[in-house]
Amino acid sequence: MRARVSLQIEASYSEPTRSANQVLRLTPRPFDGLHVLDWFVGVEPVATLRRSEDGFGNIVHSCSHAGPLEKIVITAEGLVETQDVAGVARGLNEKQPLDLFLRPHEDAEEIAAFAAKELGGEKDRLSRLHLLMAALHEKLNHAPSDAAPRPVADVFADGEGSAREIAQVLVAAMRAQDIPARFVSGLLLDGAEGAAFHAWAEAYIDDIGWIGFDAALGFCPRDTHLRLAHGVGFFGAAPRRAAISGYAEEKVEKRLTISAARQASWQIQQ
Amino acid sequence: MSQFFDEMTNGATEPRPLYDRIAEWLRVSPPALLDSRREQAEILFRKIGITFAVYGDKEAAERLIPFDIIPRLLGRDEWTRLEAGLIQRVKALNMFLTDIYGRQDILRAGIVPSDLIFRNECYRPEMQGHSAPHDIWTHIAGIDIVRIDEEDFYVLEDNCRTPSGVSYMLEDREMMMRLLPGLFSQHAVLPVDNYPDNLLASLRSVAPPHCPGDPCIIILTPGQFNSAYYEHSFLADKLGVELVEGRDLTVRDDVVYMRTTEGLKRVDVIYRRVDDDFLDPLVFRPDSALGVAGLMGAYLAGNVTLANAPGAGVADDKAVYTYMPDIIRFYLGEEAKLKNVRTWRCREPDSLKYVLEHLSELVVKEVNGSGGYGMLVGPHASKEQIETFRQKLLSDPDGFIAQPTLSLSTCPTSFPGGVAPRHVDLRPFVLSSADGARIVPGGLTRVALKEGSLVVNSSQGGGTKDTWVLATNAK
Numbered sequence: 001m002r003a004r005v006s007l008q009i010e011a012s013y014s015e016p017t018r019s020a021n022q023v024l025r026l027t028p029r030p031f032d033g034l035h036v037l038d039w040f041v042g043v044e045p046v047a048t049l050r051r052s053e054d055g056f057g058n059i060v061h062s063c064s065h066a067g068p069l070e071k072i073v074i075t076a077e078g079l080v081e082t083q084d085v086a087g088v089a090r091g092l093n094e095k096q097p098l099d100l101f102l103r104p105h106e107d108a109e110e111i112a113a114f115a116a117k118e119l120g121g122e123k124d125r126l127s128r129l130h131l132l133m134a135a136l137h138e139k140l141n142h143a144p145s146d147a148a149p150r151p152v153a154d155v156f157a158d159g160e161g162s163a164r165e166i167a168q169v170l171v172a173a174m175r176a177q178d179i180p181a182r183f184v185s186g187l188l189l190d191g192a193e194g195a196a197f198h199a200w201a202e203a204y205i206d207d208i209g210w211i212g213f214d215a216a217l218g219f220c221p222r223d224t225h226l227r228l229a230h231g232v233g234f235f236g237a238a239p240r241r242a243a244i245s246g247y248a249e250e251k252v253e254k255r256l257t258i259s260a261a262r263q264a265s266w267q268i269q270q
Numbered sequence: 271m272s273q274f275f276d277e278m279t280n281g282a283t284e285p286r287p288l289y290d291r292i293a294e295w296l297r298v299s300p301p302a303l304l305d306s307r308r309e310q311a312e313i314l315f316r317k318i319g320i321t322f323a324v325y326g327d328k329e330a331a332e333r334l335i336p337f338d339i340i341p342r343l344l345g346r347d348e349w350t351r352l353e354a355g356l357i358q359r360v361k362a363l364n365m366f367l368t369d370i371y372g373r374q375d376i377l378r379a380g381i382v383p384s385d386l387i388f389r390n391e392c393y394r395p396e397m398q399g400h401s402a403p404h405d406i407w408t409h410i411a412g413i414d415i416v417r418i419d420e421e422d423f424y425v426l427e428d429n430c431r432t433p434s435g436v437s438y439m440l441e442d443r444e445m446m447m448r449l450l451p452g453l454f455s456q457h458a459v460l461p462v463d464n465y466p467d468n469l470l471a472s473l474r475s476v477a478p479p480h481c482p483g484d485p486c487i488i489i490l491t492p493g494q495f496n497s498a499y500y501e502h503s504f505l506a507d508k509l510g511v512e513l514v515e516g517r518d519l520t521v522r523d524d525v526v527y528m529r530t531t532e533g534l535k536r537v538d539v540i541y542r543r544v545d546d547d548f549l550d551p552l553v554f555r556p557d558s559a560l561g562v563a564g565l566m567g568a569y570l571a572g573n574v575t576l577a578n579a580p581g582a583g584v585a586d587d588k589a590v591y592t593y594m595p596d597i598i599r600f601y602l603g604e605e606a607k608l609k610n611v612r613t614w615r616c617r618e619p620d621s622l623k624y625v626l627e628h629l630s631e632l633v634v635k636e637v638n639g640s641g642g643y644g645m646l647v648g649p650h651a652s653k654e655q656i657e658t659f660r661q662k663l664l665s666d667p668d669g670f671i672a673q674p675t676l677s678l679s680t681c682p683t684s685f686p687g688g689v690a691p692r693h694v695d696l697r698p699f700v701l702s703s704a705d706g707a708r709i710v711p712g713g714l715t716r717v718a719l720k721e722g723s724l725v726v727n728s729s730q731g732g733g734t735k736d737t738w739v740l741a742t743n744a745k
Contacts, residue, residue: 018520019520019522021521021552021563021564021567022552023552023553023567047523048523050523050524050567050571052570054396055394055395055396055397055398055399056395062524062552062564062567064521064522064523064524064564066522095395095398095399096388096395096398097384097388099384099385099387099388099389100388100389100393100395102385102388102389103388103389103391104389148556231395232395235556236395241551241552241553241556242552242563243551243552243563243564245517245520245563
């Protein structure tokens with residue numbers, strides 16, 4: 001689908017802060033399932049936004065503000081064309097070896113036991129991944145939120161979590177099965193309410209590559225998933241990380257608007 | 271008794287020539303003199319306030335590390351051999367880190383297994399593709415050395431992150447010169463007091479290229495609750511640089527500034543004693559209050575040098591240690607001058623089998639542990655401890671290595687009412703800079719004060735001794 005995306009993040013502070021530093025992963029990187037026709041990231045008050053690539057190949061903007069500062073508004077907007085590629089993320093700039101994505105997840109014993117039980121004797125890796133996604137979709141209730149994720153063991157015990165929490169549990173389950181897995185953050189283009197950001201997991205299969213699995217929704221990413229960044233865990237792929245100096249409380253509001261979603265030309269031709 | 275190499279007597283009745291004067295001094299000094307010197311030392315240390323916090327011990331939150339007044343001696347010939355080995359090793363460690371975060375030749379050559387590197391928490395993907403200024407990653411390295419006979423030095427452990435202990439090396443020397451000036455002047459002891467000058471010169475040499483003339487160097491400490499806070503303030507004082515905490519720094523547009531009474535001042539080189547995990551809440555642990563937001567951005571932009579470089583910890587992993595002889599051969603085309611202790615990698619099934627069968631004879635260490643925490647000393651462990659470790663090993667074999675119980679050398683050590691041999695190790699400090707390596711002749715000698723104990727870590731009841739490298743040869 002072709003969509004005009006506009007995301008606004010407004011961070012306001014309970015009292016003026018001395019300074020603020022931010023790292024933003026709000027720029028989608030094109031791959032086989034995504035054309036980025038136009039993209040813009042801006043910040044208000046105006047500051048130098050330095051664009052770089054992080055250790056995973058994500059596009060990162062960083063900026064710093066000197067205070068006193070009451071509010072920062074971040075805008076990320078552009079025109080993208082997504083294609084349903086059955087969740088396969090091919091054509092990205094892969095900078096890290098698979099071993100990195102096999103790092104055992106902390107406190108994941110319960111999840112590992114659950115994964116082993118659900119999978120029984122299934123041998124085929126792709127089938128195992130689909131089974132895991134379905135089992136966790138069944139077990140964990142999706143409660144949209146943009147809050148920082150809790151530890152996976154807590155989420156698993158609680159039986160409910162945000163998309164990013166469920167994605168972390170799925171990553172832990174995949175790694176427990178010795179399958180390279182990583183965390184992906186992104187946006188949903190179908191106008192779902194509740195949270196601006198979405199998240200899912202990607203797992204690696206020989207001969208195919210990285211494939212996305214979304215246990216919050218229960219299916220592999222489609223053309224409604226706009227991929228922003230990936231990492232070993234949430235914090236390496238977080239859309240925004242910020243720190244302020246001073247004791248102010250930060251309140252963050254986000255607005256995501258998707259418009260002019262017309263059929264992409266290549267779909268019409270098919 | 272004879273199973274250990276005693277550095278004074280080597281099992282004979284006569285001392286080794288190196289120790290002639292020490293032996294004579296011990297023979298003629300009345301026990302009361304040694305006792306009073308030892309008490310004076312403790313009073314002085316307490317006055318200076320050299321303390322050390324032991325984690326997990328509420329009773330003794332701040333403790334004095336016991337100091338032994340009998341010096342440990344090395345001959346010039348022994349030191350020369352040791353020094354050459356240390357320089358070789360640290361050079362290889364820096365080349366290894368440059369390679370791991372760069373072309374990864376050593377992994378492609380199959381010398382070191384890649385899962386060992388990438389599954390290690392200390393490998394920082396954020397650093398991939400970046401080079402450290404002047405290709406120096408471990409500006410300050412502490413290499414733990416043990417002796418088991420008159421000839422060979424063995425490396426027990428490499429410390430590439432933020433090794434501590436150098437303040438004890440310097441303070442112990444001052445203490446000896448003060449308490450036993452007579453004994454000191456009878457020996458031609460090579461000086462260690464130029465360490466702060468060397469450290470400053472090393473840090474200067476790695477300043478970013480933009481930096482005009484005199485770079486602004488600071489020491490970043492986690493604060494007064496850190497176990498080595500005394501050392502941080504001691505070094506800042508000796509180097510004549512500012513000691514700062516994370517909250518004293520701010521990053522604007524990839525440049526690090528220090529808040530001073532005269533406004534912001536640009537910082538060029540940071541000797542950081544804060545662990546990687548806590549360096550920058552925007553890149554590493556988000557809950558860190560000890561670091562500086564944006565510091566990694568400034569570092570990667572080349573506007574500030576961090577010593578030691580983030581990600582250097584992947585080289586001092588105990589599992590990587592076992593590959594050090596191969597690593598040295600690969601980069602330098604030389605054989606390692608310092609030996610490695612025989613080590614079983616529990617990740618290899620055959621080794622694991624051997625280790626499980628010989629748990630009561632071996633020392634088992636966590637690959638990522640430090641400070642003597644989380645290790646099993648087989649011969650001194652109870653049956654329950656061995657069983658607990660067996661379970662740990664079985665559930666996570668990759669997380670452990672095992673070594674034989676080493677017959678660490680002993681040195682005479684003074685106690686109330688007498689002198690007895692105790693096991694020692696040595697931690698020399700190697701400084702790497704743009705213009706080569708610097709080592710002062712000496713290091714921190716740690717001594718296990720409990721009879722028969724082989725654990726010298728200060729967190730586990732070890733003490734320190736002054737290390738005298740003499741201008742004369744041992745042989």
